Amino acid sequence: MAILVIAEHDHASLKAATRNTLAAAAKIGGDVHLLVAGSNISGATAQGAALAGVTKVLAADAPQYADQSAENVAALVVSLAGAYSHILAPASPFGKNFLPRVAALLDVSQISDVISVQSADTFVRPIYAGNALATVQSGDKVKVLTVRATGFEAVGDGGSAPVEAVAAAADTALTKNLGQEITKSERPDLGAAKIVVSGGRGLGSKENYNKLLAPLADKLGAALGASRAAVDAGFAANDLQVGQTGKIVAPQLYIAIGISGAIQHLAGMKDSKVIVAINKNADEPIFQIADYGLVADLNDAVPELIAAL
Amino acid sequence: MKVLVPVKRVIDKDVRVRVKADETGVDLANVKTGLNPFDEIAIEEAVRLKEKGVATEVVVVSAGAAVNQDVLRTALAVGADRAILVDAGDVELQPLAVAKLLKAVADKEAPQLIITGKQAIDDDAGQVGQTLAALLGWGQAAFASKVEIAGGAAKVTREIDGGLEILEVKLPAVVTADLRLNEPRYPKLPDVMKAKKKPLDTTTPAELGVDVTPRLKTLKVSEPPKRQGGGKVADVADLVNKLKNEAKVI
Numbered sequence: 001m002a003i004l005v006i007a008e009h010d011h012a013s014l015k016a017a018t019r020n021t022l023a024a025a026a027k028i029g030g031d032v033h034l035l036v037a038g039s040n041i042s043g044a045t046a047q048g049a050a051l052a053g054v055t056k057v058l059a060a061d062a063p064q065y066a067d068q069s070a071e072n073v074a075a076l077v078v079s080l081a082g083a084y085s086h087i088l089a090p091a092s093p094f095g096k097n098f099l100p101r102v103a104a105l106l107d108v109s110q111i112s113d114v115i116s117v118q119s120a121d122t123f124v125r126p127i128y129a130g131n132a133l134a135t136v137q138s139g140d141k142v143k144v145l146t147v148r149a150t151g152f153e154a155v156g157d158g159g160s161a162p163v164e165a166v167a168a169a170a171d172t173a174l175t176k177n178l179g180q181e182i183t184k185s186e187r188p189d190l191g192a193a194k195i196v197v198s199g200g201r202g203l204g205s206k207e208n209y210n211k212l213l214a215p216l217a218d219k220l221g222a223a224l225g226a227s228r229a230a231v232d233a234g235f236a237a238n239d240l241q242v243g244q245t246g247k248i249v250a251p252q253l254y255i256a257i258g259i260s261g262a263i264q265h266l267a268g269m270k271d272s273k274v275i276v277a278i279n280k281n282a283d284e285p286i287f288q289i290a291d292y293g294l295v296a297d298l299n300d301a302v303p304e305l306i307a308a309l
Numbered sequence: 310m311k312v313l314v315p316v317k318r319v320i321d322k323d324v325r326v327r328v329k330a331d332e333t334g335v336d337l338a339n340v341k342t343g344l345n346p347f348d349e350i351a352i353e354e355a356v357r358l359k360e361k362g363v364a365t366e367v368v369v370v371s372a373g374a375a376v377n378q379d380v381l382r383t384a385l386a387v388g389a390d391r392a393i394l395v396d397a398g399d400v401e402l403q404p405l406a407v408a409k410l411l412k413a414v415a416d417k418e419a420p421q422l423i424i425t426g427k428q429a430i431d432d433d434a435g436q437v438g439q440t441l442a443a444l445l446g447w448g449q450a451a452f453a454s455k456v457e458i459a460g461g462a463a464k465v466t467r468e469i470d471g472g473l474e475i476l477e478v479k480l481p482a483v484v485t486a487d488l489r490l491n492e493p494r495y496p497k498l499p500d501v502m503k504a505k506k507k508p509l510d511t512t513t514p515a516e517l518g519v520d521v522t523p524r525l526k527t528l529k530v531s532e533p534p535k536r537q538g539g540g541k542v543a544d545v546a547d548l549v550n551k552l553k554n555e556a557k558v559i
Contacts, residue, residue, distance in 0.1 A: 015470075069476075070439065070442075070449055070451065071448055071449070074443065092470060093452060093468065093469045093470050094469075094470070096435050096439075096451070097439065097449075097451050097452070098439070099439075100404075100435075100436040100437075100438075100439035100440045100443070101439050101440070101442065101443035101449070102443075103405070103436070103440065104405070104408060104439070104440040104441075104443035104444050105443050107405075108405075108524065109403055109404070109405045109524035109525050110404070110405075110434070110436055110440075111525065112433065112434045112435055112436060113433065122528065126433065126533070127335075127431065127432050127433055127530070128320070128326045128335060128430075128431060128432075128433070129430065129433070130533055131325055131326050131328075131335075131533065132326060132328050132335050132530050132531070132532065132533070133530070133531050133532070133533050134527055134529075134530050135527070135528045135529045135530075135531070136525045136526065136527050136528065137525065137526045137527075137528055138524065138525055138526075139524060139525075139526065140524055172448070174447070174448030174449075174478065174479055174482075175448045175449075175450070175476050175477065175478045175479070176476070176477040177474065177475070177476055177477075178464070178475040178476065178477055179474075179475050180469070180472060180473065180474045180475070181472045181473045181474075181475075182471045182472040182473075183471060183472045185471075189470075191470075195558070195559070220559060228488065231488065231489070232488065237472070238454065238468045238487065238488060238489050239468060239469070239470060239471055239472060241488070244430065244433065245347070245427075245428060245430070245488065252558045253552070253556070253558040253559065262323070263322070263323065263325055264322060264430070270536055273556075273558065274552070274556045274558050275538065276548065276552070287538070287539065287541075288538050288539055289536045289538035290538050290539070290540065291538060291540050291556065292540055292541070292542050292548055292551055292552070292556075293538075293539070293540060293541045293542065294541070294542050294544070294545070294548050295541065296544070296545075301545055304545040305545050305548070305549070308545055308546060308549045309549065309559070
């Protein structure tokens with residue numbers, strides 16, 4: 001049986017995590033179908049058809065998928081599920097929102113945040129903020145998985161899959177989308193950025209967070225991140241939160257500024273290739289995992305760093 | 310309006326767990342435990358709805374061993390009216406089983422709103438709220454940062470990638486609490502005393518007619534690869550030099 005991957009997209013184009021999820025599907029092996037559920041999705045389906053390893057794109061183009069509600073996307077996936085051995089989605093706010101509904105309706109146990117595929121029924125996932133790795137085996141008839149993007153190298157282009165229209169499922173009409181407030185940013189997406197500049201409580205204020213970190217991020221072409229403490233204190237928006245309960249990132253370079261290194265923060269960034277920590281307190285746990293620790297007052301060090309780049 | 314708040318007892322967020330030498334699990338002996346932090350936020354939201362006169366009763370429910378009574382008492386101390394313990398003994402409860410138990414409780418209690426944490430910080434599965442909503446055939450609003458009830462619906466602001474989404478969900482519905490929904494209060498000592506007298510009923514998976522047999526088998530639990538850190542640089546110039554010439558990342 002084939003594998004179904006649910007694409008994350010904004011109708012016009014695919015989100016990066018779709019490529020990592022496809023890589024996990026490739027590890028399982030077999031035909032991989034990519035489902036794009038949205039409204040006016042020719043842009044996203046064309047991109048999907050060109051991805052390596054995709055054997056068919058399923059296009060569910062209907063008004064009730066314009067807001068990609070959990071209820072409607074789940075109902076659609078369930079209507080298609082009979083033909084599949086595995087159903088995968090990114091472990092992002094999108095995938096985490098609807099995939100548990102799919103698993104519930106199929107009466108199977110979802111496996112969340114898969115970071116490694118051992119075999120067609122055995123997967124590795126982090127537990128306890130990444131302080132332990134559980135290898136779990138599923139006996140369910142369909143394996144339903146959310147895939148953590150940092151665990152799998154994104155697939156490239158190079159496919160030429162056919163695009164097939166699929167019928168929409170009935171509109172559940174349980175929710176109504178009243179709108180979105182999306183922060184416009186020229187910076188790269190936090191989940192896909194090569195460099196992340198992240199700030200913690202040590203920055204002291206929202207003003208300082210913006211004044212010190214934004215120019216550094218711009219100079220490096222980096223995404224901005226924040227610790228939970230910084231989000232809690234209102235220095236940064238919640239969608240910039242890196243950690244166990246926020247985003248999991250693994251960039252080439254992670255610069256932690258004024259971050260102490262709580263367990264839950266480390267869970268979100270400890271797989272970064274190179275970690276830099278700038279903090280005035282040499283005893284903070286962040287230094288234990290940093291490749292390059294700079295014990296200094298961030299109010300002096302960050303402007304100096306911007307000037308030196 | 311009755312609000313049901315499912316809660317979980319988890320290890321304290323600042324405890325760093327150790328993997329057992331035989332790789333069968335993590336060592337939880339003598340580890341500090343308490344309410345899952347996101348469930349504390351869920352309780353707080355429910356209690357605030359009651360204080361505003363929107364909710365009439367707040368019922369907390371937890372599934373697990375009898376020791377879970379302690380987190381239910383904490384929830385009662387911060388303002389929940391009544392508690393239900395689903396005593397499953399020592400059986401491992403996976404998220405699907407928990408959602409089925411909660412569905413059975415919800416069928417009996419008939420709440421208009423269920424609020425729970427978006428994720429438990431032990432297994433990090435993040436499934437129960439959405440799974441429960443689907444089993445009940447209800448709408449959901451996951452990762453909520455603001456909840457308003459009006460006209461038979463919940464207007465919920467949700468945390469999504471890149472910003473916020475505003476969703477209107479028909480009641481009854483399930484809402485899962487994210488970090489910024491509110492700041493939970495601490496229980497006051499007199500309230501802790503009073504909570505001891507609040508009703509706490511016990512039921513079992515068998516009484517609820519739910520099969521809780523685990524579907525997933527844990528083959529092993531291992532240590533993640535250790536990161537070699539601890540390197541220091543002398544100053545900013547040294548840092549820039551090393552990033553350029555040693556790590557070659559800028």
